[in-house]
Amino acid sequence: MSNRPCATIDLAALKHNFSVVKQAAPHVKVMAVIKANGYGHGMLTVAEALSEADGFAVARLEEAITLRNAGYSKPIAVFTGFCSTEELNAFATYDLDAVIHSEYQVDLLAQVSLPKPISVWLKINTGMNRLGVEPSEVHRINDRLTLSGMVRQPIKLMTHLACADDMQSLHTEQQIELFDASIVGLSGEQSIANSAGLLGWQYSQRHWVRPGIMLYGASPFCEKSALELGLKPVMTLNSQVIALRTIKKDDYVGYGASWVADKSCLIATIGIGYGDGYPRHAATGTPVLINGQKGYLVGRVSMDSINVDVSECRGIKVGDTVELWGNGVTIDEVANKSGTISYELMCGVTERVKKLIKSMASDE
Numbered sequence: 001m002s003n004r005p006c007a008t009i010d011l012a013a014l015k016h017n018f019s020v021v022k023q024a025a026p027h028v029k030v031m032a033v034i035k036a037n038g039y040g041h042g043m044l045t046v047a048e049a050l051s052e053a054d055g056f057a058v059a060r061l062e063e064a065i066t067l068r069n070a071g072y073s074k075p076i077a078v079f080t081g082f083c084s085t086e087e088l089n090a091f092a093t094y095d096l097d098a099v100i101h102s103e104y105q106v107d108l109l110a111q112v113s114l115p116k117p118i119s120v121w122l123k124i125n126t127g128m129n130r131l132g133v134e135p136s137e138v139h140r141i142n143d144r145l146t147l148s149g150m151v152r153q154p155i156k157l158m159t160h161l162a163c164a165d166d167m168q169s170l171h172t173e174q175q176i177e178l179f180d181a182s183i184v185g186l187s188g189e190q191s192i193a194n195s196a197g198l199l200g201w202q203y204s205q206r207h208w209v210r211p212g213i214m215l216y217g218a219s220p221f222c223e224k225s226a227l228e229l230g231l232k233p234v235m236t237l238n239s240q241v242i243a244l245r246t247i248k249k250d251d252y253v254g255y256g257a258s259w260v261a262d263k264s265c266l267i268a269t270i271g272i273g274y275g276d277g278y279p280r281h282a283a284t285g286t287p288v289l290i291n292g293q294k295g296y297l298v299g300r301v302s303m304d305s306i307n308v309d310v311s312e313c314r315g316i317k318v319g320d321t322v323e324l325w326g327n328g329v330t331i332d333e334v335a336n337k338s339g340t341i342s343y344e345l346m347c348g349v350t351e352r353v354k355k356l357i358k359s360m361a362s363d364e
Contacts, residue, residue, distance in 0.1 A: 003239065003240045003242050003271035004239075004271070004352070004353075004354050005237065005238065005239040005271065005272045005276045005324075005352075005353045005354065006237075006238050006239070006353065006354040006355075006356055007040075007235050007236070007237050007238075007349055007353050007354070007355050007356070008235070008236045008238065008326075008356045008357075008358055009041050009042060009045060009234060009235055009355060009356070009357050009358060010232070010233070010234050010235075010236065010358045011045070011049045011234075011357065011358060011359055011360045012358070012359075012360045013217055013232035013233060013234045014041075014046065014049045014050065014215060014216070014217075014234045015049060015050075015360060016231075016232050017214060017215050017216070017217055017231050017232060017234065018030070018032070018050055018052060018053070018211075018215060020214065020229070020230050020231060021198065021209070021211045021214065021215070022052075024198055024199055025193070025198045025205045025209045028205050028206065028207060028208060028209055029054035029055065029207060029208045029209075030052075030053050030054050030055075030208070030209055030211065031053070031054065031055045031056065031057045031075075031077060031191065031208050031209065031210045032046075032047075032050045032053040032055070032056050032057070032211065032215060033056075033057045033058075033194075033210055033211060033212035033215070034046045034047055034050075034056050034057070034058060034063075035057065035058045035059040035060070035063060035079070035212075036059065036347045037347075038216075039212065039213070039215075039216050039343065039346045039347055040235070040346040040347045040348070040349045041216060041234060041235055041346065042355060042357075043058075043063060043066065043067070044066070044067070044070055045357060046215075047067060047070070047072055049360070050215070053074070054074065054075070054208070055074045055075035055076065055077065055097075055208070056072065056074060056075070056076050056077070057076070057077045057078075057079060057210055058076065058077070058078055058079070059078070059079045059080055060078065060080060061078055061080075061082065061087055061090060061091075061096075063078075064076045064078050064094065064096045065090065065094055068094045068095070068096070075097055075119070076096050076097060077096075077097040077099060077121060078091070078096055078097065078098060078099060079099050079131075080099065080101075080131070081098045081099040081100060081101055081105055082098055082105060082108065083104075083105075084108070085108055085111065085112050088108055088109065088112055088114070088118075089112070089114065091118045092114040092115055092116055092117075092118050093115075095118075095119075096118070096119075097118075097119045097120065097121060097156075098118055098119070098120045098121070099120070099121045099123050099131070099158070100120050100121065100122050100123060100133070100141070100145065101123040101125075101131035101132050101133065102131075102133065103133070103137075103141065106141055106144050106145060106148070109145065109148045109150045109151065110144070110148050112150065113150075114150050117149070117150055117151050117152045118150065118151055118152065119151070119152045119156070120145065120151045120152070120155055120156065121155075121156045121157070121158045121191070122138065122141065122142060122145065122155050122156065122157050122158070122188075123158050123159065123160070124138055124157065124158070124159045124178075124179055124182055124183070125159070126159045126174075126175040126176075126178040126179050126182075127162055127171060127174065127175045127178070128159075128160050128161070128162040128175075130160070131160075132159065132160070135178055135179075135181065135182035136182075138157075138182045138183060138186075139185070139186070142155055142186060154186070154187045154188040154189075155186070155188045156188045156189045156190070156191070157179075157183050157186060157188050157189070157190045157191075158190065158191040158192065158208075159175065159179045159192055160192075160194065161175055161192065161193070161194060161196070161197050161201075161204065162175065164193075164194060164196035164197040164200060164201055164204070164220070165196040165200075165220050165221050165222065166222070167200055167221070167223070172197070172201055172204070173201075175192075176192060176201070176203060176204055179192060189206070189207035189208060190206035190207050190208070191206055191207065191208035191209070191210055192204040192205075192206055193205050193206070193209040193210065194209075194210050194211070194212060194220070195211045195212055195213050195214035195215075195220040196220035196221060197209070198211060199214065199220065199221075199229065200220075200221065213342065213343055214229070214231055215234075216233075216234045216235065216342075216346060217231045217232050217233035217234045217235070217331075218231070218233070218330075218331055218332055218342035218343075218346070219231065219332055219342075225330070225332065226330060226332060227330075232327075233325070233326050233327055233330065233331060235325070235326070235331070235346060235349075236323060236325070236326030236327065237272075237278075237323070237324040237325050237326065237349065237353070238321050238322060238323055238324065238326070239270050239271045239272040239276075239321075239322050239324065240270070240271050240318075240319055240320065240321060240322060241268045241269070241270060241271075241290065241316060241317065241318050241319060241320045241322060242269050242270065242271040242305070242318065243268070243269040243318065244266065244267070244268055244269075244310075244316065244317070244318060245266075245267045245269070246264065246265070246266050246267075247261050247264065247265050247267055248261070248264050249261055249262060249263050249264060252299075253267060253298050253299040253307050254298070254299025254300045254302065254307055255299070255300045255302065256300060258284075258299055258300055259284055259298045259299040259300075264311075265298075265309050265311045266309070266310050266311045266313075266316070267298065267307050267308065267309060267310070268290070268295060268307070268308045268310045268316055268322075269305050269306070269307055269308075270288065270305060270306050270307075270308055270322050270324075271304065271305060272304075272305065272306060272322075272324060273301055273302045273303045273304040273305050273306060274301050274302070274303055275303040275304055275350065275352065276304075276349070276350050276352060276353050277345070277348040277349035277350045277353060278301060278306065278324060279301065279334065279335075279338035279340060279344075279345060279348070280300075280301045281301075281338050281339055281340070282297055282301050282306075282334065282337055282338045283297070283337045283338065283339075284296070284297055284298050284299065285297065285337065286333075286334060286337040286338070287329050287333065287334075287337075288306075288308055288322050288323060288324055288329060289322070289323040289326075289328035289329050290308075290310065290313060290316055290320055290321070290322050290323075291313070291314075291315060291316065291320055291321075292328070293310075293312075293313040293314065293316075294313075294328075294329075295308040295309055295310040295312075295313055295316075296308060296309050297309075308322075325345070331345055331346065
């Protein structure tokens with residue numbers, strides 16, 4: 001018996017979530033976002049399962065090269081683009097789509113002679129204020145890119161929504177309007193919508209949508225659950241009960257004696273901690289699932305273990321499987337209890353957690 005935590009990756013659920021994307025945006029192309037090692041699920045595993053995607057998006061050049069070397073020939077956009085002539089040449093070598101977000105990159109293009117023109121996305125800063133050229137500069141920079149002779153025509157156009165997860169926010173509509181005003185007269189393909197955009201703001205669905213978090217079965221909205229959106233969790237994080245202890249009233253549990261029992265309790269110690277990616281700031285009361293029954297975290301999360309009150313559960317024994325998140329306890333629920341977001345939890349699962357791939361054939 002091993003108490004090593006295990007993250008099971010359900011490829012059938014991943015395919016299902018892709019079908020939800022296609023139902024929501026049936027007439028556009030899908031650029032599946034698989035950066036950060038496929039949001040912690042395994043980039044190449046995710047890419048193989050999402051064979052119906054029209055293209056992929058990553059954050060770093062190295063990720064894109066890994067995909068190309070693995071045999072993927074579809075368009076691959078690199079959100080951070082390039083910062084040197086060496087990187088720029090790699091975009092030509094590997095036939096990658098560069099995101100142009102600053103004049104510095106345009107200057108680099110003017111200095112090089114590439115073996116062939118590259119495909120680019122001109123990113124426009126419509127309010128996120130992270131990456132992107134200013135709306136007033138779009139036409140001038142588009143002209144500079146065209147005159148360089150180093151980019152394919154027509155130049156594609158994108159922006160990123162800052163508040164699409166908040167359906168009451170006015171920012172999204174303002175961003176879309178600013179984007180449209182800045183590209184008048186330009187004919188390149190457009191992309192605006194992330195997961196929240198394509199589900200909540202249909203007008204943001206242009207030639208390409210860029211789903212990320214929804215592919216992995218978490219909700220991009222605070223006010224709507226993944227279940228309500230028809231999404232299925234792709235990652236299930238499990239561990240095991242490694243010890244059981246009965247404590248009496250006024251006994252404390254864990255570092256700092258931060259939790260004190262108000263009655264006699266049965267405490268299960270679970271073999272997972274922040275060294276595995278379970279959030280250190282998960283609050284007392286965060287649920288886990290053991291044998292179909294919910295227990296609740298007590299005390300601080302340690303590097304290698306957590307403690308759970310299982311007083312109300314029946315038949316708990318050492319070796320029982322514990323679900324930290326998945327179908328029984330949603331990752332969004334754990335994230336909310338930890339003061340973070342599901343994205344961080346997915347990406348934070350560490351290398352010492354075993355990965356088990358559940359194939360599409362084994363779903364039934």
